[in-house]
Each structure stands twice: as C-alpha cells, then as structure tokens.
Amino acid sequence: MARRTPLLRQQIQRALRPHQTPRLLALGVLASLPVTPLQAAEQNMQWHCKPAGDSWACDEKPAPGPAYKRPPHSTPPPQSGPRSTRGLSAAEIDWVAEEDLTPEQLAAMPAGCCGSYIAPERSDSEATLDPEAAPLRAEADSSRWLQQNTAVLQGDVKLTQGYRQLQADRAELDKASNTGTLSGNILLREPGVLITSERAAMDMDTGAAELEDASYLLHEAHLRGASARVQMTPEKVLTLEDGSFTRCEPDGNAWSLHSAELTLDPNIGEGWGKHVRLHVAGVPVFYTPYLRFPIGDQRKSGFLFPSISSSDNGGVDLSVPYYLNLAPNYDMTLTPRFISDRGEMLETELRHMSTHFDTVVSAAWLADDSGGDDQDLEDLIDDGVITEEEAYPFRGQDRWLLGVEQQGGRQARWFTEIDYTAVSDVDYFRDLGTTSLEVNSTSQLKKYGTAGYRGEHWLLQAEATEYQKLWDDAEQQYKQLPRLTLDGHYRMPSDFELQLDHDFTAFDHRDKDRDGLITGERLRVDYALTWDQRWMWGFFRPGVKLKHLSYSLDDEYLQAGANDTPSFTVPQGSLDTGLFFEREGDLFGNGYVQTFEPRLFYFYSDRENQDELINVGTGRLRTVDFDTNDLTFGYSQLFRDSRFSGSDRIDDDNRLSVGLTSRFIDSSTGIERLSASVGQVFYHDDRAIAIDLTEAQALAQAENQRSNSDYAAQISARLGKYLRFNSEVMWDADNSDRVSRGNVSLRYLDEQYRIFNLSYRYDRIPPLPSDPTDLDGDGILNEEIEQSIEQGDFSFVWPIAGDWNAIGRANYDFTHQRELETLIGVEYNDCCYRVRLVARKWLDNANANVLESLDLEEDRGIFLEFQLKGMGSIGSKVSGILSDGIVGYEQRDNGIQ
Template sequence: MAKTRQSFSASDKRFATPVLGHKSALAVAIALISSGASHWASAQENSPLWDCQAIDGNWACEAKPNPEAYQRPQRSNVFLGGKKGPAGSADATSVHSYHPLDWVNQEQLSEEQRQKLSPGCCGAFVEPMREDEEAQLDPDNAPLRLSADSTEAMQETSATLEGDVKMIQGYRQLEADRAMVDRGTSTAELDGNIRLREPGVLIKGDAMDMDMDTGEATVHNAQYVLHQQGIHGSAGQISRLQDKTLEMTEASYSQCEPEDPSWILEGARVHIDPKTEVGTARDIVLRVKGVPVFYTPYLQFPVGDKRKSGLLFPSISSGDSGGIDLAVPYYLNLAPNYDMTLTPRYINDRGFMLETELRHLNQYFETEANFAYLAKDEGGNDKDNQRLVNEGIISEGQASPYLDEDRWLVGIEQKGRGQSWYSRIDYTQVSDRDYLRDLDTASLSLNSVSDLRQLAMAGYRLKNWDISVKAEKFQTIVNGLESPYKQLPTIRAIGNYQWGDFNAELLNEYSRFDHGDKDRNSNRIIGDRARLDYRLSWDQQWAWGYIRPMIGARALSYQLDDINLKDGVNESPNAAAAMAGFDSTIYFERQGNLFGKNYKQTFEPRLFYFYSDHADQDEFYNLTLGGADIDFDTSDATVGYSQLFRTSRFVGADRIDDANQLSLGLTSRFINQRSGEEWLRVSLGQIFYFEDRLVSLNGEFGDLNNAEELRQQLTAQLSSSNIAERINARRQLDRLERQIGNQSEYAFLLSGSLSQTLRYGLDLTWRQYDDRLERGNAYIRYMDDEARVFNLSYRYDRNFGQLDSNDFNNNGINNELLDNDIEQADISFIWPVSDSWSLIGRGNYDVTNSRELETLAGFEYNSCCYRIRLVGRRWIDNFLATQGTLVDQQVQEDSGIFFEIQLKGLGGTGKRLSSILKDAIYGYQQREEMFGN
C-alpha cells in the first residue's frame, strides 16, 4: 500500500502514571513507557481523521472530518521550541534539541539562564519547550495523537509505522524510527532512536518492548536526563515490571557535564520500588576521572522525597593537638519524623570516638540531641604543651592532662509550642573544660565561649498574662573564671493590659540563686530574690512624631541564706522606688537629588527624660567577711547609642537605679525614594545628669560626700611610678565618673549601604572627661550575586582591671600591656578568581599584643558536579588570649589543614570545615544558601 504521512487521534486512551518526588523522575519516565500507543489506524493524506476506541478486544472507529490537510514541514534537528500546528498532528507539537541530551553550553544560554547557573558550571540541561495548547495538559485529560511517515497493515491484528514515528498525549512525547503493534498479543516493539519526553525528563534508547496488557516495558541501551536536577546517566536495560517496580542493569548516574563527567556512580543492578520510594543497588563503584575510588556491594537510597539510610561522605583534617582526624558519618532514617546520624571518628593521637546526632519532630516539639564519647584519651600531641615541658614550665603529666580519661559531650536542644503553652530546652555539658577545644571544631568563636548553658523552661499564655518557669545553670569551661549563679528556679508572671492608647505592663518575678561553691568561708551569697516592675504608659503617635509618658514602680526583696553572712547582717534586705519617664520624637523630612537620584532626608530629634527615686540599698553591700555584695546576675551596662534610652544603667535585676536625667539623640537618614534603601543613617546622643548617682554595683564610694576630693586623688595617682597604683587608680576613676559626671559618654552611630551589595557601619563611644575613645567598632561588608564576599572590621575596647597587682608584681608584665585594651582588626573574604576557582582567607589580628588570633587561607574549586575546599589554619585556642588578657608565654596556638569534598547530587562532608568558615567569614552562610549548597 502507499506510504504517506498519517495523523491519528485517540481521545479515550489514558496513561497510568505514578506520582513520585523529584528524585524519582527516572522512575516516572520509565512508568510512562508502559502506557504507549495502543490505538492505530491509517488514512491517506486528505482523508478523514479517525477516532478509535478498544471495546471488548476489538476496534470501534469513527471517521471525523480532517479540518486541515498539510504537507510535512521541513525540520531542523537544532530546533529548541515548539510550534502550534493543525489539530490531531503529533508532528506539529513535537520539539527537538541541539544536543542529544539537551545540553546547552554557557555561551548559548540566555542571560536569565546564565544567572541561574551555579559557580563553575559551563552549561546546563535545558528542556525544549512546547508552545501548543496541549503542552501543559495532564495526559489523562488529553487525546492521544499519532503520526508517522508511513503505515502498513501486515496482518488483520498488526501494523507497522515507519519513519519519524510520534506518539503524543498531553505533555508526553514518544518518538522512534519504527513501531510494530500487534493487537493479537497486545505487544508493541519500537526500534531506532527511541526518545521519550516528560516534563523534566528525557529517556533515549535503541529499542523498546511493551506489553500493553500488563504494562511491562523495557528500554534497551538507554540514556536518561533529569533536567531540573542536572542528573544524567545510562543503563544497558531499563525495565518496568507489572508491579510498577523498575529494574536497571549496568546503570550509571552523574551530575557532571555529559561529554566528560568528572565522577560517575555505576551499579551492576539497580532496583526501584515506587510504592515504598526506596531503591537498592548492588556492586556500586564510584569513579573519579575514570579511576574507581569507592566500592560497596550493596546500597539503599531514596527515590522520592523520603529520606533513606546510607553512608555519607567522610571528612578529614589534621591539627597540632590530635594529628589526622577522620570522621565517617552514617545516616539512619528511623521514621518519617525522626532520624539519627552515627559518626565513628578516629583521631590519630587520641583514639576512636563515636558521635551521635538525633532529630525528632512532631506536632508540638522540635528536638535535636547530640552525644559524643571518647574512651581513654591517648593524650594528644599538643606542641605548645611539649614546648612548655621542654622549657621546664610544666611537667609531663600536665602536658597530657586527660591521658586515659573518658571524654564525652551531651547536648539537647528542644523547642515546644502548643496553642497556649511553650517550652524550651538548651542543655550542653562536657566532661572537661578543654573538650570543645580539643575535640570539636575549635573555631575562634567557640574558643571565645566561657560558659555552656543548661536551660529548661516552660510557659503558658493567657489573654493578658504570660506565666513561665525556668531552671538555668552554666558549666564554666575556662580555668580561672568563676561560674555564674544557678537559677533554680525562676518563676515569672508578666501581665499586659491595654485600654485604648494606655498600656499597663506588670512584671512579677521570683528566683532562687544557688552556687556550687557555697561552702562556708567561700565568700558566696546565696538566697531568694523577688522583684516587681509595674509600668503604665500612654502611647500617642502621629505622622510627624510620638509621645510616650510613663509612670511606674520597682521593688526588690531578698531572703538570704546565712551560710556566709557576717553577724548582724540583715538576711531580708529590700528596696523600692517610684519612677517616671517621657519619651518623644519629631520627624522632619525634605526631598533632594544626589547624583541624579531622588532621596528623602529625615531629621529625627529624640528626647527621653527619666526619673527614679533613690532607694537606700546600703544593706546590699559588704555582707560577708570577704566583703561580697549581692550580685547574682548584674553588671554595668555598656554605653552605646541604643543604651541611651534605657531605664536602667545596669544589666540584671540586683539594683534599682536612682536617676534624674535627660537623654538627647539626633538621627538623620538618607533614603532612596525609588527603592526605599537607606543610604545613610547618622545618630549622635548623650545623657545629661542632673544629680549624682548614689546607687552603684558595689557601693565602693558610699554616699559620695567626698567624691570630688577622691576624684582629685585618683587623678594624681595616674602619674604614679607604681604600675599597680596607676592601674587601680584608672579603674576607680572610671567607676567614679559613672556616678558623679554631669554627662555620659558621647554615643555615635553611623550605618548604611552604598549599593545593594556594600554595607558599612561605625559605632563609637567617646569619654569626654579625659578625651579618649572608650570603644569603637567599624565594618565594611560586601557580597554580590557572583558569590564574592569581603569583610573588613576593626574593634577597640578600652579595658581596665582584668589583671590585679599580683599579676604585675609576680608575672613581670611590661608597661605595654598595662591598659590591656582589646584592639583587633579582622579581614575575611571568599573571592572568585575564575568561573571555578575561589580564594578563601581570613586574618584576625590582635593589635594590642601584636599577635595573630586566627589566620586561614585556602581555595575552593567549584564545578557543576563537585566542589573541593582545602584550607590551612592557625589559631589561638585560649579563651583568655582572645580577650587580650594573656601574655605571650601563656598563649597556646594550634594549626591544622582541613579538606572537604562534595560530589553534587550525592552529598558532602559539610559540618567540620563549614562550621569553621561560618564562624570566621561573615556572609558565608548566606552565600551557601544563595547557591543551594
């Protein structure tokens, strides 16, 4: 018979397709094969269009007018789009690609597509787009369209379609050079250039067999692509069985460029069960540049959104105190809402240990628990300690203080929330003070931690009340520092009532303070504290400003244990005082133009007056033989611009301020009219005191009757030849000025952004009585869409009183360390130097003592399918050194090399090096999230 191009429509036939997660796109694609064209018919060009249905094993066909006859269009195999064509034409809705696997080089991508590329990628798998009306239809709701260059009925029940065979139903498309359909056996065979398309999926093969009754199908010599995930691979054979499970033989998987994959995962046999969303593979080999680097005889993996147990990639590093450090994590998916990661870890100079992470999530609680255990520490090999041994400063036993000791960590973090209640647990405990520095990430921020928090709390919210109870204590992990008090428990009831513009805040709190060092003669005060803080405010706001007058009262009451109190001390001291305040701001605005851009400038003066009666608190001071005061959780507040408008000059609740003061703040902002971005904000402020402050933290200056005379004496001592006398005079003079000065320090704040990628800030406090900078912090932060990160900062904090006279007399500290200021400069960056290579670096320098706190340098290599980081690092692992309080002889340094590799699509090492970079480089975490790493 004549061979001409035919078109068919079968509107009732449906594809049966399982719905799976994105990781099972290959399973979805194979499932499509089982529902191939079971309708066929033939017609001459310009003849009617046949609509056929299968009824009781026989065909029932109805001729319908063909709305348009057409000649086959000339096609190019580089066509990237679809074209809407005549109804019933599969040919008119098909799409083609430049590359056999839809790979498009970076130069051929659009600007929008290039912006979406991950760093290091030189191209992407781009799915050709169809533009016809049925391209978005679900196959269950779309007609089946067939076309071929020619058809031939071989027998009554079979036929052959040849030449550019196409079967299209909705968004599905199946192509072949030749198709043979046998209605008698319900089978179909497709040969030559098999191409099966589904949104996000492409499968190619040399041949395909189908059983149209059972749904079984097999593709031979197959290749597949998952466009969205950038995954591709091949298989000698892909079979979809009657139970919808999949079998692949000689299969491969990669997320690299298709022409020359840097790594590829190969398996002799792969089984996928779409119902359980679980895949199993046997004889798995990981090849890197063709070289086998990893083998496992058996592997399970997820093929849907479900997590699955399996081995994660190891991490490796090397440090001075432990040598080679190798960790191999194994992930256990125990249930949909909880899992566990077990990490066996070997540290060359310490031994084997096990780390465990448990996660649990339900309707009310989110829990994460961490446990680690090292049996019989082998002592490490700390070079700093060995140096001290060689110099005769410490003994051999002190060089390895944890030799043969068990070391461990317990950490639990939980957040709970119900309709009216909430809870929180934040608990960390370690076996010894050096555990984190020896066995954890040893990041500089970690080395600056002095205490580990152990907190448990629960609360309940009513309409106007929030009632909570908490227990809190700390484990101090720095030698020489005293532990904070325990709060066992603290009960708090906070009321909040509103009547129009009036607002009442009612704070009621009871705390029990205890301490591990509470034996008699320890100079520790323990006991109970109750406090009230009631305030009534009136909030009036307008477009041009606001006023907020406030009145209130505060009260403190103690019940102290007499274990260390002097005879005659009042065990139940108390104090109370009334207070009032008035806060107001006016907004002024004007429009302007700068460098062709419209902006709005504001001027916002703020006045805050605060008055508090003086409550006699002499009974709070000098209560033990050692002269200790009541000071459970209180310290002097650090002055900054935001602190100018507080109602207390203390942090904590053991003092009630006496105050008669006015805070003045001036703020001006420059705002981009179009984007709303704040180019510049400048704030300057100061507190003006109308009376001396009689209440202090330790009451050392009494009633201040001789304050002016004492000021002159201390000023004279600043010129003393005695080092200890000069330091003590400076400390006392600073505290005295806080009580009798007429003005506070000047507080200056500047911040803004020069662009969307560059931000800056400056925070200064200036002491006017001696014309010196009290503290300051300046920074510049840059981050753009091309993964470039740069940070520069400088920190200064004038610091007195960390060392006492014994330190000066016995330790031979030189004059350069007298002020003990904290002055540090910090620079960090991650900077791409090419499409794939980025430099990583940080330098944190102690200017005061001319020493490095942390230095790291390394590189990152990033491609489409893998990423490598190698970083060398040297850092100080003393807490006190990071605070600027140790001389050079006492400083301990550590150094190490950290390596991380991530095979994209399989996983990465992640935690150890990533946590160091997260702490060291501002913007690192945002960069990782930006690029989905």
C-alpha cells in the same frame, strides 16, 4: 535493601489486563497513521475500521479517484526534537547553555553550572494527560502489517500518548498485548525523564520499559548517566545494569558512581546500588558492596556519605553516618566514628515533630580517650616544660555530650522551650568538635528550660537556667532554679499603659561551699504607668514607676550582723518626647526625603541606700550580685531607665539624655540610604549605687561622679545595592580627641555571593597591674598588663578565574601585636563538585583576645573539603570554620547549594 526489579518482558506479561477495554490498541493507531502521497497514488487504497467486540476490525478497500490527502490532526502531535539528536546522549539533547536560558530558568540554574537541563515545552491539549486517558497518535514515513496483530512503522517514527513521547527508526506495535518493540535511535520522554537507547520494549498501557545501550536524564535531580540495560517501572523507577550516574554537566566527568546494579527512585529522592565504585576523573577511588544515597530532598533510611579528615591531636577521623527514617514525623542518625589517636566513638541525633512540639536530642560517647598525639606537646614533654598529665589531661577518661532542643506550643497560648547542652569536660569541643575561633572564645554553656502561658493581658513563665564553664579560669555563674515571672500589660482608655512585672528567682551555686558564696532568693516587682501619645509629627510619653527589690539570703556565708532580708522600694519618673521633621530634596538627580528627629529623655530615680548588698559575705564573692553587670555605654543606652543589666540594683539617677537622628530616604523606593545619630547624657546628681566598692571599681565610681557622659554616635549607610557601612563611636566630652570606644565595618555581599568584609574595633580599658605589691620607690607599678582592645578584621570570598574563588581572613590584635587568626584558601565550585582547600593559623586559647602574659599556643592546619554535588562531602569542618570567621559566608553557603 535494594529492590530487585523482575525482567521487563515478564513484568509486561503480568501487567497486561486481557479484559480491559482496548482504548489504546495498536491497530486502531494505524487507522490514524498518515500515508505518504506516493503510496496513495500507487495503491489508491484506504483503511476502514469498526468496533468488533473487544477489538477493532480493519481492512483496506479500494477508493475511487485520487488518493485522499489526510487533513492534519486538530491537535498536531508534538515534535520531540529534530533528527539532529541522532547519536547524542539524553543529557546532551536537553542541555541548554547559560546564555540561552530565560531569566526564570537562569534563576533556577544550579550553582556553578553553565547551563541547565530543560525539556521542550508542549502546548497541545494532550500534553498533561495521563497516557491511559489519552489516545495514541503515531507518525512514520511508512507502515505495514507484519502479522494480523502486529503493525510495523518505519522511518522517523513518532508516538505520542498523553504526556509520553517516543521516537525511533522502527517500531513494532502488538495489538494483542498492547506492547511495542523499538529499535534505532530511540528517544523516550516523560515529565522529568529522558532516555535514549538503541533497542527497547515497552508496555503502552503502563509505560514500563526495558531499554538497552541506554543513556538517561532526570531533570529535577540534575542526574545523568548510562547503562547497558535500563528497566523503567510505571512509577519511573530506574534500575540500571552495569550503570553509572553523575551530576556533572554533559561534557564533564569529574566524578561518577558505577554499580553492577543501580536503582534510582526520583519519587522518594533516593538511590541505592550493589558493588558501588566511586570514580574521580575516571579513576576508581572508593568501593562499597552496598550504598544508599540521596538524589533529592526526600528522606530514606540508609548509609549517608562518609566523612574523613585529619588533625594534629586526633589523627585520622572517619565517620560513617547511617540515617533511619523511622516515621514521617521522626528520624534518627547514628554515626560510628573512628579517631585513630583517640579511639572509637558513637554520635546520634534524634529528631521528632508533633502537633505541638519540635524536639532534637543529640548524644555522643567516646570511651577511654587515648588522648591524642600532638607533636608540639610531645616536644614540650621531652624538654621538661610540662608533664604528660598536663599535656593530655583527659587521657583515659570517658568523654561525652548530651543536648536537647525543644520548641513547644506552636500556635497556642502555652509554650515551652528547652536549650540544654552538657559536655564531659572543658575541652570537648576543641578536641572532638569544631575548631573555630568562635567556639574557642565561648566561656559558658547555657542550660535553659522554660514553660509558660500567654494570656490576653498576662504572661506567666517558669524558667530554670544553669551554666557549665568551658574555661578552667572562667567564673562560674549562678544557677536560677527556678525563676518565676508574671507580667501584665493593659492598654487603658485615653492611651494609658499599665505594666505590672513580677519576678521571683532562687539562686544557687555549685561552688558555694568551696568558695563561701552567698545564695538566696530574690523578689523583684516593677509597676509602671505611662501616657503614650503619638502623632505623625512626634510623640510624648510621660510615665511613673515603682520598683521594689527584696531578698531572703542564706546566712551561712554572710558576715556577722549582715541583714539577710534586705529590702528596697524606689519611686521613679520619666519623660520621653521627640519631634519628626521632613524635607524633600534632590541629590545627583535622585529625589530623597531627609528627616530631622530630635529626642529628649528625662529620667529621675530616688536614691535609697543599698549598701546592705555590698561587702556582706565572707567568701570569695562578698557582694550580693547574682546576675547584674554594668551596661556598656552606647547610643542605645541614652534612653534606657537603668544602667545595669540584671535585677540586683535599682538606679539612683537624675539625668537628661539628648539625641538627634537624621535619615535620608530614597523617595522612589522608600529605602533608607543613610541614618546618623548623635547624643549625650547630662547628669544633675552624682550616682551612688554601684555593684561593688572594691579597688577594681574605682574607675566606675569616678565615672558616676561625672556631670556628663561621653558623646555617642552611630552611622549606618547603604552605599550601593550590596555595600553596607556601619559605625559606632564614643568619645570623651572633655577631650574630643580621646576616643573611648568605637567600631567601624564595611560589608559587601552581592547576588553572586561575592563577599568583602573590613572591620575595626577599639575599646579603651584601664591596664591591670601584673603584681599589685611590686612597687618602686615612687609607689608606681613597675609593670602593667594592657587590657585595651584594638583589633582589625579583614575577610573576603572573591572569584579569581572561572569557577575558582579565593578565600581569606586576617584577624589581628594591634594591642599585643599578634595574629589571632589568619587563613587563606581557594574554592572550586562547578556543577557537580566543590573543593575547598584552606591553610589556617590561629591562637588556640580562650583568653587570646585579652591577656598578653598567657602562654598562648599557636596552631596551624591545612583543611580540605571535597563535596560531590548530590552525594555528600569530605571534611565538613571547613564550612564551620569559614561560617564562624567570615560574615555572610553561611548565607552564601546556603545560597549556592
């Protein structure tokens, strides 16, 4: 609830301490007031003061001779600003245009602004003193006694007490209560706060003040506003009657918040108000009887700014989050959500931080989903293309999400990690979460948990992993419940390294009974001894390994006679060596160092027949292949000791990898300007070990008979301070014109967060038959489905005029001649608000990147995000779409807040 501050005059009377030693009495101030030369000439009088109990005894006495000209203070009172500030608001007084800011101030200027609020600097010795510990210094054009305890200062009055400064046309200082009343062109300044007013009352001890017809400025929060009456507590909490505030620049009023009673507390970074109205361009657009809102980074319980959006299959989507700051180390956000075409929903997030654990728990619940209302689907239903059940498969169902993230063991040898997310159905994220293309192409949700201990030489870890499909036709992965690893590493004398790795995993599958899948347990042991010799001019690393693989398979779905405890042990040897050469040169007047780095990697692995793992099952997956796949070939694979990911196979190999890298390094900065590498593998024997022996693996088997690999090359370059170029290409060694796979990208991101991305990727993949039984008279397939991937991606965020930026992306599939995603939009970002308007078209299908024969659904939408700086945003899905689709956008978004 909002805290109602009592009237200031009553508060001042309660706050006064009658027995306090009068260090700051107004009458004592008058003893140091400068007297104008004209007055001195006429009266030839001087003040004489001496302590008298709890007060000062002062009177005027004639002085012989001419009036004494008072010397200046040893520390002259600072000036609060020229009198040209008369009639200006607090924001106008301290506003400094962008061209007048120092480099440091310019770096701290809020994004989109053309200036910043800068308080005048003070260099005097009392500038940082607490007012209660500092003397009160005064200046005025004239002064007089109104009563025995009241002094009146008139004309350009300036009062300074420590870090507090006051200006006014007239001031009355009451000696008894140590309070002051001021009028006319009042300016009150404290660190981080500036208030202007026409009438004010102030407690000179505590700094509590009441000001009428006021304008105010909070520098750090970048907030300004006005009020018929402002009450300021000693803690600088402002209570505004009939007040307003905004983060806009002094000459802008794009939005403002108005309230009958508004409280701003910069100490906790929060404000709250009663009968709050949001004005946009001066027009009221939103009302709430009560609202809490942030004005800084501090956490405080209360309603957060609501979010509203609209979509084709959900209708109007309204969320009103409520934040609970339960304790310094944990909090919760509850978000009631109404989706007009689906129903009521509740989302929550609980965050907890302790000495050893950081935990986030998320949950969401939608009861009895109404299913949405998509007009395109309704047309298909009317045409009889699909049924209503097919169009709305989750209508009438409860839909939910549960997520847990935890990191444990901060600065400790033991550690834990949990990354668990579960949803009610495969379309949860597409229907109720974000609609980005990245989420649409995610096929599995990983549910992972681990706990372990890091010793000096050993790492002990226990893991559990499970997956949830997000595509109906995706292949469900095996569970790993549990996986136990024990890895040892020793650095021995004479630079010998000993690696002792142990891995035990139990594999299970939720569909094992339905599909007759093989399950069981696997033990993998890898021991390695390496002599690691490194010098400035090169390195030499010979090593020997022993790899052991054994299983205990459940025989329920094994073929008759299949071995349920296959076991394999394979010795291996390797030699990794390279040289470093350098030469200095000069290019376009810039010195550089060029390196020449040849590298050889020889690897030998004995062949042990592992056919006992292939075609031994009775179900859909007949091969023992729990977590293993062929690695995609590239330059980084030249120097690996396995061509497989996972642990279900041990290589047979006899090969030599040759690589060459050259780098160009700027001599003055040490920045690597260019790096280029090329290499190839030469095989001395055919490879017999494979994951599968089905027809689909025929090409892979042929690949294992080659005597050399494709050429692999990669290039990275810094073409300027902000421009990056990267490329990786693989091409056929027997046909240099035939590119097997490649990608190239050009990325630009500068300090002004201008973005330009251009990329292209190609992957040659053999086509799939549309129907293997459909052959013509020559035994040739009538139709094939092209699988090769050839895509281009272009995106940008670029200023077009003033604070306007253009946003765009085009992701095109050249293989099937179709658009994967196209969006174009504009962004307006100034000092107080930001608007993004994006029109988007995309293929809403998880397999859109691969198969042409699928019935792909093309979605269109217009997305709007309206963000009030310092308040909140409407339509936050736009940020997710742009962050997923445009490389560098998330970095830009974080940088311009």
